[in-house]
Every structure is written in structure tokens, then in C-alpha cells.
Amino acid sequence: MYALGLDIGSAYGKAVLLQGEQIVASRVLRTDGNMEHTALGLLDQILAAAHIPFGEITFAASTGIGRHLVPFTQKTNTEITCQARGIAWMCPTVRSIIDIGGQDCKGIKLDEAGRTIDFVMNDKCAAGTGRFLEVMATVLGISLENLGATSIQATQSVKIASTCTVFGESEVVSHLAHGAPKEQIVRGLHEAIARRIAGMVGKTPCEPDLVITGGVAKNVGAVRALEQVMGMQAFVPPEPQITAALGCALMAERTQSHPRPDWSHSATLDVRTRELS
Amino acid sequence: MTTTSRSQKSMIAAREVYGLVKSYYQEMRQAREQGVPVVWYSGQAPVELLEAAGVFPYLIEQYCPVAAAKQLAPLYLDAAERRGYSEELCSYATVPIGVALEIDNPRFHHANGGPVKPDFLVTSHFLCDQRVKYIKAIGRILDRPVGVIDCVHNIDIEEPSDIKQYHLDYYVTQYQELIRFVEQQTGRPYDMNRLGEVVEEFNHGIRLFMAGLEYQQSVPAPMSASDFFAIMFPLFVRPGRRETTEFCGRFHDEMKARSEQGIGAVTPEKYRLMFDGLPMWFNLGLLNYFEEAGASFAAFTMYIDRFIELDPERPLESMARRELLNHINSHALRRIEYVGEIARKFKLDGIFMPGFESCKPIYVHQEELKRAMRGRLDLPTLSFETDFLDERYYSDALAKSRIDAFLEILEERRAVACMP
Numbered sequence: 290m291y292a293l294g295l296d297i298g299s300a301y302g303k304a305v306l307l308q309g310e311q312i313v314a315s316r317v318l319r320t321d322g323n324m325e326h327t328a329l330g331l332l333d334q335i336l337a338a339a340h341i342p343f344g345e346i347t348f349a350a351s352t353g354i355g356r357h358l359v360p361f362t363q364k365t366n367t368e369i370t371c372q373a374r375g376i377a378w379m380c381p382t383v384r385s386i387i388d389i390g391g392q393d394c395k396g397i398k399l400d401e402a403g404r405t406i407d408f409v410m411n412d413k414c415a416a417g418t419g420r421f422l423e424v425m426a427t428v429l430g431i432s433l434e435n436l437g438a439t440s441i442q443a444t445q446s447v448k449i450a451s452t453c454t455v456f457g458e459s460e461v462v463s464h465l466a467h468g469a470p471k472e473q474i475v476r477g478l479h480e481a482i483a484r485r486i487a488g489m490v491g492k493t494p495c496e497p498d499l500v501i502t503g504g505v506a507k508n509v510g511a512v513r514a515l516e517q518v519m520g521m522q523a524f525v526p527p528e529p530q531i532t533a534a535l536g537c538a539l540m541a542e543r544t545q546s547h548p549r550p551d552w553s554h555s556a557t558l559d560v561r562t563r564e565l566s
Numbered sequence: 567m568t569t570t571s572r573s574q575k576s577m578i579a580a581r582e583v584y585g586l587v588k589s590y591y592q593e594m595r596q597a598r599e600q601g602v603p604v605v606w607y608s609g610q611a612p613v614e615l616l617e618a619a620g621v622f623p624y625l626i627e628q629y630c631p632v633a634a635a636k637q638l639a640p641l642y643l644d645a646a647e648r649r650g651y652s653e654e655l656c657s658y659a660t661v662p663i664g665v666a667l668e669i670d671n672p673r674f675h676h677a678n679g680g681p682v683k684p685d686f687l688v689t690s691h692f693l694c695d696q697r698v699k700y701i702k703a704i705g706r707i708l709d710r711p712v713g714v715i716d717c718v719h720n721i722d723i724e725e726p727s728d729i730k731q732y733h734l735d736y737y738v739t740q741y742q743e744l745i746r747f748v749e750q751q752t753g754r755p756y757d758m759n760r761l762g763e764v765v766e767e768f769n770h771g772i773r774l775f776m777a778g779l780e781y782q783q784s785v786p787a788p789m790s791a792s793d794f795f796a797i798m799f800p801l802f803v804r805p806g807r808r809e810t811t812e813f814c815g816r817f818h819d820e821m822k823a824r825s826e827q828g829i830g831a832v833t834p835e836k837y838r839l840m841f842d843g844l845p846m847w848f849n850l851g852l853l854n855y856f857e858e859a860g861a862s863f864a865a866f867t868m869y870i871d872r873f874i875e876l877d878p879e880r881p882l883e884s885m886a887r888r889e890l891l892n893h894i895n896s897h898a899l900r901r902i903e904y905v906g907e908i909a910r911k912f913k914l915d916g917i918f919m920p921g922f923e924s925c926k927p928i929y930v931h932q933e934e935l936k937r938a939m940r941g942r943l944d945l946p947t948l949s950f951e952t953d954f955l956d957e958r959y960y961s962d963a964l965a966k967s968r969i970d971a972f973l974e975i976l977e978e979r980r981a982v983a984c985m986p
């Protein structure tokens with residue numbers, strides 16, 4: 290009996306396959322503009338990784354902006370609920386989640402039972418999200434994966450005022466033209482999005498433990514900047530991009546009426562990600 | 567999302583309102599033909615006082631939802647912005663300015679034939695200053711005089727006993743000045759006895775209306791949100807008239823009957839919400855999105871704060887009291903108390919407060935209000951940035967994704983509450 294959770298985001302599709310509460314496989318796939326393709330591509334990859342036929346999946350659920358475009362989904366939930374579910378399962382002591390994806394940034398507050406009490410999302414534009422960093426990485430000629438490592442080399446930062454992708458880009462170009470070191474610019478970019486995100490999630494003040502998820506959590510520079518602005522330590526799961534897909538899979542799994550795990554023993558942030566492939 | 571919920575909205579009273587709005591515009595044109603002065607006024611200016619003056623008082627802000635529903639608001643916004651009025655102004659100011667700018671344009675097809683040009687205008691500082699500025703701008707555009715009532719904001723009046731004589735005097739002398747202004751404009755002496763009659767009629771309407779609204783506490787709530795926003799029209803816009811009182815009577819009887827027969831706007835009613843504020847007038851369909859998920863709007867905060875009985879013997883003084891006691895002119899804590907009181911009364915599961923960023927006086931308190939509702943009443947709240955009239959600030963996909971998440975929170979709470 291396998292349960293599949295798919296998170297079809299604006300930038301990446303993510304899939305987690307569970308057997309009971311055990312993660313059997315997970316995959317991340319860049320979306321190609323066709324979210325249905327992304328979902329089917331993820332399904333193929335997951336089935337191949339787990340060496341199982343499609344028929345073995347007893348329940349499939351989906352989340353993310355493209356959740357309604359998954360042809361084989363049996364249940365849809367928002368990313369807010371799935372993210373909360375995934376993180377609460379990993380670590381019951383978490384009270385605040387900041388998820389930074391490709392186009393959305395979300396702040397989620399949880400109660401002791403792991404229920405969502407409140408959430409905030411960025412409105413209207415992608416300022417201060419992963420897409421902003423992607424564009425800036427291209428302008429700077431640095432790979433997305435290296436943004437974090439580059440920025441933590443810098444001992445100081447170049448001030449970037451705008452988190453608007455268009456204005457931000459011209460600011461970066463002008464700093465480059467004035468010979469500013471790239472690592473200082475990258476650090477400045479991370480600080481700029483951190484300020485914006487902190488301002489947004491500040492509407493529902495963050496309480497510890499704080500976890501950062503989404504693809505941008507893979508960027509250590511962005512995480513450090515956010516910790517600094519928030520004045521709070523942030524935890525990052527080993528694979529922060531798949532936590533909503535995990536929550537989605539857990540909800541699918543529970544739909545098959547499996548008992549809830551016992552969380553009571555886990556007082557500290559002991560991230561229980563298992564056998565991530 | 568449940569598929570069994572179905573919307574039973576559209577009370578007979580609500581359907582009646584469409585005709586009443588139409589005749590509002592027809593009567594305005596007749597008034598012009600008969601030489602009765604037409605007066606544009608802004609929301610919460612003392613309309614009872616104008617009603618008694620033998621003029622045709624026209625709430626120019628009433629045109630905003632009408633224009634938005636007909637998808638005309640962008641054209642008025644555009645007209646105002648082309649003349650240099652900023653997009654950052656609240657759209658309740660920019661749309662009427664656009665109306666004034668286009669009122670003589672023969673190629674512009676206004677909704678309901680549009681308003682007729684005013685003879686003069688009246689405004690008040692109720693809640694904000696923008697409405698005074700925009701009415702004055704219209705006065706300049708159309709070259710018409712403007713009467714202004716100042717309102718005091720953020721004063722420490724919690725109860726009627728906090729009101730001092732000088733508070734009352736401040737308003738009463740202004741109302742007297744306004745009466746002199748109206749006399750100058752109409753060339754007729756003002757009839758204070760008539761004001762007493764208008765106030766008496768207004769009181770009849772209020773009593774019936776508020777008694778009808780009490781039935782909204784029934785489970786399921788008899789009236790839908792879109793019905794509420796329609797049904798408010800007669801008493802809010804045309805108070806103190808016999809037809810309005812009769813309408814309120816029919817509304818009351820229908821609410822009573824629906825409540826007794828267990829007819830709800832949404833059945834089954836899974837969640838009961840409060841609607842704090844105004845809707846996005848260009849997309850009232852969004853209300854169905856809630857209703858399809860079994861969420862009804864049982865409680866409302868808008869308009870009803872005006873429905874306080876006035877004293878026919880001392881109308882000006884009681885109008886002053888009404889302004890002074892209105893929570894919305896007061897500080898954030900009063901607003902929190904006011905909203906909290908309604909929330910407690912209506913047995914709610916959550917609150918929806920659209921975030922109208924351009925309306926600073928409301929928006930500025932919203933986070934505080936949300937925190938208080940969560941903290942004191944354990945009520946989850948939903949808000950997202952949008953606008954009442956300006957579609958550029960609204961994204962259907964974003965709105966729905968937030969509503970979905972909010973409904974999931976309600977569902978999760980319900981599941982936990984039902985656990986043994």
C-alpha cells in the first residue's frame with residue numbers, strides 16, 4: 290500500500306511516496322510550463338525509483354498551485370495545510386513556518402497540535418521570492434546552487450533597495466558597473482528579500498521553533514539573512530523543498546485510515562526525514 | 567469542497583432592491599425636471615437633514631457598486647487618472663471623480679443613465695479625510711458649492727455618559743450652519759418640523775430592520791451576504807421615507823418566516839462567518855465561492871452602526887450623539903470591541919476581512935483587529951489585499967487560494983472539535 294503526494298509548484302514539481310509512514314522515494318522536477326506534464330513526469334520517476342507499478346498506489350493527493358491539474362489526483366489540499374502537516378510530522382515543536390517558493394512566500398503559524406492557526410501570503414507580485422533570486426543569479430552569472438555559498442563569503446553587503454524583479458535587476462547591473470564584488474551584491478540581495486519576508490510574516494509574529502522550507506531554504510545565504518533580520522534561529526529540513534509534498538502524502542496516507550504516529554516523545558527538533566533518495 | 571451545499575439566496579426583499587435602485591435614478595431625473603435641487607452627498611453625511619430639506623439627496627458613493635457591477639469602474643478610474651488623480655487614492659474617491667469628469671460626455675454610457683449633475687454637494691469627515699477632498703474636487707470640476715461637516719476622530723467616548731455638552735455643541739452648530747447653507751442654496755426656509763417627521767420615519771424603519779436582522783442569528787442564517795449588501799440600500803441610502811419603512815417591514819417578515827421555516831442562505835451550513843467591511847463590488851460572485859463550500863455569512867459590520875434611533879424632539883443633538891458614539895470614528899480598541907461583540911453574538915467560526923489597502927482608516931487597524939479576534943475569541947481570520955472597485959488590485963487565483971486555505975483551517979478545527 291503506497292500513498293503518493295504531489296506538490297505542483299510554480300517553479301518545481303515535487304513528489305513523495307510513502308509506504309505507511311516511511312518515505313520510499315522523493316523527486317523534484319523543474320516545471321516546463323505544462324503542469325500536467327510535470328505531474329506525469331514525476332509519477333514516472335517515482336514509480337521507477339520505487340520499482341512499483343502505478344496500481345500499487347492506493348491513494349494519490351496533490352497540492353501546490355497546479356494541484357487541480359494532476360490527472361490522477363484523488364484529493365487536493367492547499368500548500369498551507371500540506372506544509373503544516375509535513376512539518377508537524379517531522380517536528381511537533383515547530384510553531385512557525387516560512388515557505389519561500391518560486392512565486393509565493395508563505396508564513397504559517399501552528400498550534401501545539403500541529404493545526405494551522407493562521408497564515409499570510411505575499412500579495413500580488415513575486416518580489417522577495419525564489420523567482421527574484423533566479424533572475425538575479427542569471428544577471429550575476431552565478432548558478433542558483435552557488436548563490437548561498439557565494440554570499441556567505443562576503444563580510445559586508447551592498448545595499449539593494451528593491452525586491453521588485455525589474456528594479457532589482459537594474460540595481461544589480463548598476464552595482465556591477467561600479468565594480469562592486471559579486472559576493473557583496475548577492476549578500477545584499479539576500480538581505481533585501483529577508484527584510485521583505487520578515488515584514489510580511491511579521492503580521493503574524495513568528496514564534497520558535499521556526500522552520501524555513503521551499504526551494505529557497507536550500508540557499509544558505511538567504512536563510513542566514515532571514516535569521517539575522519528575524520533575530521531567531523531557523524531550522525531547515527534536510528530536503529526543504531519536498532515538505533509540502535510530504536504533508537500531502539501523509540494526508541493521502543491517512544485517508545487510507547492509518548493511525549497517527551506518536552509525537553509525544555519528540556521534544557526537540559529532530560527531523561525525521563527517512564531514506565531520502 | 568462539498569458538492570451538496572447549495573445556495574438558497576436571493577430573498578424576495580433583495581430582488582426588490584434592483585427595482586428600487588432603478589427608481590432612485592429615475593426619481594433623480596424627475597427631480598431635475600421638476601426643478602427640485604439634486605444634492606450629491608458622501609457616505610454618512612447627515613442625509614436625514616437633506617431629506618427634510620425638500621431636495622433630492624443622492625449618495626454619489628452608491629454609484630460605485632452600481633458601476634463596478636456593470637464593469638464600468640475601470641473606465642471612471644481611467645478618466646480620473648488621465649487627469650492626474652493618483653491610482654493610490656481610494657477608489658471610492660476616484661470613481662466619483664471620474665463620474666464628474668465624464669458626466670457631460672455624450673459617448674460615455676453611464677450605468678442606470680448615470681446621476682444628474684448636482685446643484686450642490688454635502689460631505690463630512692466621517693471616518694476619513696479623502697471623502698471631503700474628493701467631494702471638494704468634484705465641486706471644483708462641476709463648479710458647484712460644497713457644504714462640509716467636520717467629525718472628530720479618535721476621541722475617548724466609550725459610552726453615552728462620556729459625551730460632554732461641548733462635544734454636542736461642536737456638531738449641532740455645524741448642522742445649523744449646514745441648514746443655513748441649504749437654505750441659501752434652495753432659497754427656502756428650512757422646516758425643522760419636517761426633520762422631526764423624517765427622523766420619526768427613520769426610527770420606524772430602523773426598528774423593523776434591526777428586528778429582522780436579529781433572525782440572522784438563526785442556524786442556518788436566512789440571509790446571504792450578497793442579499794445583505796443589496797438589502798442595505800433603502801435604509802442606508804433613503805432613510806426617513808415611508809417606502810423605506812415599508813420595505814423594512816417586508817424584510818422583517820421574510821427574515822422571520824425564513825428563520826421559522828429553517829430556510830438558510832447556505833444549506834447545509836457548515837461554517838458561519840462574519841463579513842467585516844465591504845465586498846469587492848466587481849466580483850460579488852466570489853461570495854458564492856464561500857457558499858459553495860458551505861460557509862455562510864451570518865454577521866456583518868458595515869452600515870448597521872448608523873442604525874441608531876434618533877430623537878424627533880431633538881434631532882440635531884441625537885444626530886451628534888450618533889456620530890460621537892460611532893466606533894469607526896474612534897480608536898482601534900473601540901473597533902475591536904465592536905467587532906468582537908458582533909462575533910460573540912452570532913456564534914461564528916471565522917471572520918473574513920478583505921484588505922482594502924487604499925482605505926487607510928480601516929486598513930491601518932486590521933492587523934490589530936485580527937490579532938485580537940484570534941487571541942480573545944479564538945476566531946481565525948482571512949484577509950488578502952484587494953480593492954472594492956479597482957480590479958487591478960484583485961487576482962481571482964490568489965483570492966481563491968487564500969480562501970481555500972482558510973476553509974481548510976476551519977475544516978481542521980471542526981475535525982478536532984468533533985474528536986472524542
Ligand SMILES: Nc1ncnc2c1ncn2[C@@H]1O[C@H](COP(=O)(O)OP(=O)(O)OP(=O)(O)O)[C@@H](O)[C@H]1O
Pocket residue numbers: 297298299300301302353354389390391392393394418419420422423433434435436502503504505506507508530
Ligand atoms: N538548489 C537550489 N539552491 C538554491 N535555491 C534553489 C535551489 N533549487 C531551487 N531554488 C530556489 O527555490 C525556488 C523554487 O522553490 P519551490 O520549489 O519551493 O517553489 P514552488 O513550490 O515551485 O513555487 P510556489 O510555491 O511559489 O508555487 C526557485 O525559484 C529558486 O530560487
Ligand code: SF4
Pocket residue numbers: 656657658659693694695696697924925926927928
Ligand atoms: S478612504 Fe475609506 S473611508 Fe475614506 S472614502 Fe475611501 S473608502 Fe471611504
Ligand SMILES: [Mg+2]
Pocket residue numbers: 298299353368390391503533
Ligand atoms: Mg511551493
